[in-house]
Amino acid sequence: MPTEKVDYRRIATEITEKIKSGDLAPGEKLPSTRQLAEQYGVHISTINRVMTILKDRGLVEGHPGKGVYVAEPTQSS
Amino acid sequence: MPTEKVDYRRIATEITEKIKSGDLAPGEKLPSTRQLAEQYGVHISTINRVMTILKDRGLVEGHPGKGVYVAEPTQSS
Amino acid sequence: MPTEKVDYRRIATEITEKIKSGDLAPGEKLPSTRQLAEQYGVHISTINRVMTILKDRGLVEGHPGKGVYVAEPTQSS
Amino acid sequence: MPTEKVDYRRIATEITEKIKSGDLAPGEKLPSTRQLAEQYGVHISTINRVMTILKDRGLVEGHPGKGVYVAEPTQSS
DNA sequence: GTGGTCTAGACCACG
């Protein structure tokens, strides 16, 4: 099934891929929400939604005032 | 410490509990987004965020034009 | 520009094609709303929306109580 | 017989006139669906139907989250 | 500056 369609899901998938593939390593800092918003051509709120999902999936950790970092893998697949 | 934090996470937890406990059975229809918003005293957007998470967790399925339903359990604990 | 693949637009396109190609001849009667809904696997109201567009395009004419008929071509392309 | 038009067609015509006459200029934002509904004294769904037609005619463009805008004229008559 | 929550409201597609 072609999941890809809407922005926030597409972006969530792309970032997830980068993490799974190691393109974004554990502990690494993601660009700021503002930067990501501009980069993907969407509103900050949309990036926030993406981060809400990624955090819920345990893929990233947000540190207010500092940034969002790739989480250390636990025991997922 | 863990006094249930923010609205959306608290609500997501509450609904998750109801599903896990069987209070909300698989196939059952949840109240409409608008109703839930009023019931929890938050804006529709907040409920939408909750549903985004619950759907991502595979706990519920949204059927546009009809409603949100508790998903059939797959292989959870 | 893309043909947009949402149901109502897709169906409108398909029927338009059939008319343009002569597969559906002027004066010919279309299947009932109910039949079309079942045929395309959508809700009746979606077919109604399609018909609203087709009528606006001057491709079909509705005759209440009788049915929807392919319109006589005027001078469109 | 009088013009015999139903609401949605009448409104579609009125707005089309405003666009053709330049009363509503290209790029200009239309009032929100809700406002138009109130203004014309009809239900929101009626306005939605009007917009479906206007979009199909290529007269307006919807931008989710922002509004509906008068389209740049292409090459109609 | 950063992330994060929440409100508010827009259009959209479908029933």
Next chain:
DNA sequence: GTGGTCTAGACCACC
């Protein structure tokens, strides 16, 4: 009427 996606910007807390 339903869910869904998106924009926009409020306000907060942290650094």
